[in-house]
Amino acid sequence: xxxxxSVLDALSGVRDPELDExxxxxxxxSDLRVGDGAVDVRLRLPTPFCAPNxxxxxxxxxxxxxxxxxxxxxxxxxxxxxHTADEINTxxxxxxxxxxxFSSFEETGEDLDGLRDIFRRKAFxxxxxxxxxxxxxxxxxxxxxxxxxLREVRGSEVKDKYLSRxxxxxxxxxxxxxxxxxxxxxxxxxxxxxxxxxxxxxxxLSIEANAGFCRGVLAARNGISDPEEESA
Amino acid sequence: MYEKDGEKYYVVDxxxxxxNAGPDNYNKYGKMFIDCFYGxxxxxxxxEYLWDEEKFGKYSEEDMMHDLxxxxxxxxxxxxxxxxxxxxxxxxxxxxxxxxxxEKHPDKFILNSSFEPRLxxxxxxxxxxxxxxxxxxxxxxxxxxxxxxxKGWKLTDDWSRRYLEKCLELGVKNIHVHKGPTIRPLNKxxxxxxxxxxxxxxxxxxxxxxxHVGLPRLEDFCWIGVQxxxxxxxxxxxxxxxxxxxxxxxxxxxxxxxWLDEDRILFASDYAIxxxxxxxxxxxxxxxxxxxxxxxxxxxPDIKRKILGLNAAKLYDIEVPSEIPQEAPAMAGGETGxxxxxx
Numbered sequence: 070x071x072x073x074x075s076v077l078d079a080l081s082g083v084r085d086p087e088l089d090e091x092x093x094x095x096x097x098x099s100d101l102r103v104g105d106g107a108v109d110v111r112l113r114l115p116t117p118f119c120a121p122n123x124x125x126x127x128x129x130x131x132x133x134x135x136x137x138x139x140x141x142x143x144x145x146x147x148x149x150x151x152h153t154a155d156e157i158n159t160x161x162x163x164x165x166x167x168x169x170x171f172s173s174f175e176e177t178g179e180d181l182d183g184l185r186d187i188f189r190r191k192a193f194x195x196x197x198x199x200x201x202x203x204x205x206x207x208x209x210x211x212x213x214x215x216x217x218x219l220r221e222v223r224g225s226e227v228k229d230k231y232l233s234r235x236x237x238x239x240x241x242x243x244x245x246x247x248x249x250x251x252x253x254x255x256x257x258x259x260x261x262x263x264x265x266x267x268x269x270x271x272x273x274l275s276i277e278a279n280a281g282f283c284r285g286v287l288a289a290r291n292g293i294s295d296p297e298e299e300s301a
Numbered sequence: 302m303y304e305k306d307g308e309k310y311y312v313v314d315x316x317x318x319x320x321n322a323g324p325d326n327y328n329k330y331g332k333m334f335i336d337c338f339y340g341x342x343x344x345x346x347x348x349e350y351l352w353d354e355e356k357f358g359k360y361s362e363e364d365m366m367h368d369l370x371x372x373x374x375x376x377x378x379x380x381x382x383x384x385x386x387x388x389x390x391x392x393x394x395x396x397x398x399x400x401x402x403x404e405k406h407p408d409k410f411i412l413n414s415s416f417e418p419r420l421x422x423x424x425x426x427x428x429x430x431x432x433x434x435x436x437x438x439x440x441x442x443x444x445x446x447x448x449x450x451x452k453g454w455k456l457t458d459d460w461s462r463r464y465l466e467k468c469l470e471l472g473v474k475n476i477h478v479h480k481g482p483t484i485r486p487l488n489k490x491x492x493x494x495x496x497x498x499x500x501x502x503x504x505x506x507x508x509x510x511x512x513h514v515g516l517p518r519l520e521d522f523c524w525i526g527v528q529x530x531x532x533x534x535x536x537x538x539x540x541x542x543x544x545x546x547x548x549x550x551x552x553x554x555x556x557x558x559x560w561l562d563e564d565r566i567l568f569a570s571d572y573a574i575x576x577x578x579x580x581x582x583x584x585x586x587x588x589x590x591x592x593x594x595x596x597x598x599x600x601x602p603d604i605k606r607k608i609l610g611l612n613a614a615k616l617y618d619i620e621v622p623s624e625i626p627q628e629a630p631a632m633a634g635g636e637t638g639x640x641x642x643x644x
Binding site: 115116117118150152171191268272275277278279281282285288289290 | 333337518523
């Protein structure tokens with residue numbers, strides 16, 4: 070017996086690649102139906118003009134997540150009210166892949182994995198900055214951060230998120246690995262740490278502000294009041 | 302002109318539209334498009350400035366003159382056309398549509414135009430014709446726009462370069478590039494600002510104004526802003542955060558002041574999505590929250606004056622009344638920074 074909770078749990082592993090948050094937290098799931106071995110999910114994004122490549126990635130990932138739930142043999146993901154909904158829904162149903170889905174357009178050689186990677190790197194940088202910021206607030210200096218190993222970073226939810234994004238990039242997450250590394254895994258030299266974090270701060274801001282914008286627009290679209298601004 | 306606490310501000314609204322998105326002029330996609338704009342409008346406007354959907358689709362000349370110049374403190378407004386002919390059969394907001402108002406009120410409006418490099422040689426000739434007719438100093442470009450079977454273009458494409466050379470020849474020196482919230486079906490990495498970086502290096506006599514300050518890629522935009530002195534940030538879409546998300550707004554402004562400087566940030570309302578009246582009032586009243594001032598510093602009336610009008614006035618050779626104080630240019634880069642010691 071498939072439960073709604075197990076389905077939602079699986080879907081919570083799907084993130085908006087650009088906003089680095091689960092599609093369940095972002096309230097993108099507009100409808101969910103669980104039947105005998107089958108699940109139907111509808112996704113509604115903040116505007117009909119959300120970028121088709123991201124829309125496609127989320128629909129695709131949602132379908133994969135649903136199929137990973139024990140007992141689910143058939144998973145249907147429908148994108149609602151999107152300007153490329155027809156193409157994406159047909160493409161998803163037929164397993165056409167991204168290029169196949171948009172085959173009426175010129176071949177762009179678009180590399181969706183490459184795009185996903187760009188955003189994984191950004192998510193990593195942003196999570197790292199968030200963690201460093203919290204540690205500076207706790208009394209560590211940037212000099213200390215630069216010389217720490219992962220073991221020396223106290224456990225927290227922020228650290229777990231950072232490690233998960235770090236792992237996704239295939240970087241070393243062992244206890245002895247240096248803490249402050251760039252998205253290629255190279256340790257950031259002590260004299261460069263401040264500048265590194267300064268730039269990382271803009272990446273985090275960009276992701277968070279964009280997520281805030283999308284939340285507000287989705288709330289307006291669904292006719293509910295805008296959630297409070299998160300403390301930045 | 303706006304005056305508050307003894308300080309005077311000359312206001313140039315760097316990004317306005319006079320669109321027709323009523324039922325007589327949209328197809329299925331056009332309807333989705335204006336609904337999307339309406340979503341932005343209703344999500345980020347104070348309640349007392351909300352319009353109903355009908356008015357939002359098609360507002361009158363009187364509405365625009367009233368909202369901008371009678372109550373909105375705007376001294377000059379810059380039309381940034383958006384064609385979208387596949388969605389709106391008569392165009393959403395074309396140069397010709399905007400020209401009707403601009404010609405009636407030449408002291409109020411600055412008319413920009415646009416080009417489409419995928420139209421090749423013929424488009425180039427038409428662009429030159431258009432320039433002869435309207436004599437604009439700036440263009441607004443949408444690199445993410447789909448056209449026939451193409452999903453977008455880059456400023457670095459061969460034909461784009463030809464058009465930019467033409468701009469240089471004609472004295473069209475301000476190139477506004479839309480890199481930001483989706484304007485049309487876009488995919489790939491259409492928000493990517495790398496192409497601006499390349500052409501800004503190549504065409505040093507042109508100014509590149511990145512609209513919406515590259516949001517949601519503020520970091521990429523800031524990065525090229527540091528390297529290229531002829532790159533500017535337009536605040537359309539970032540401005541309304543001042544009301545609904547003031548702490549994000551503070552950080553966005555703080556980062557722009559740090560990575561660019563106060564001379565390269567331009568105020569804009571994106572009318573009729575948002576209205577200049579409340580944006581100007583709130584911006585003049587705005588200050589970086591105290592707990593962030595260690596990282597971002599503060600906004601002085603001089604900085605606000607530059608952002609609200611003086612910077613755009615320089616780009617468009619607008620004469621600013623002598624009663625407005627004009628400060629010397631800022632040094633590149635702010636003095637604030639990342640906390641190097643424990644907070």
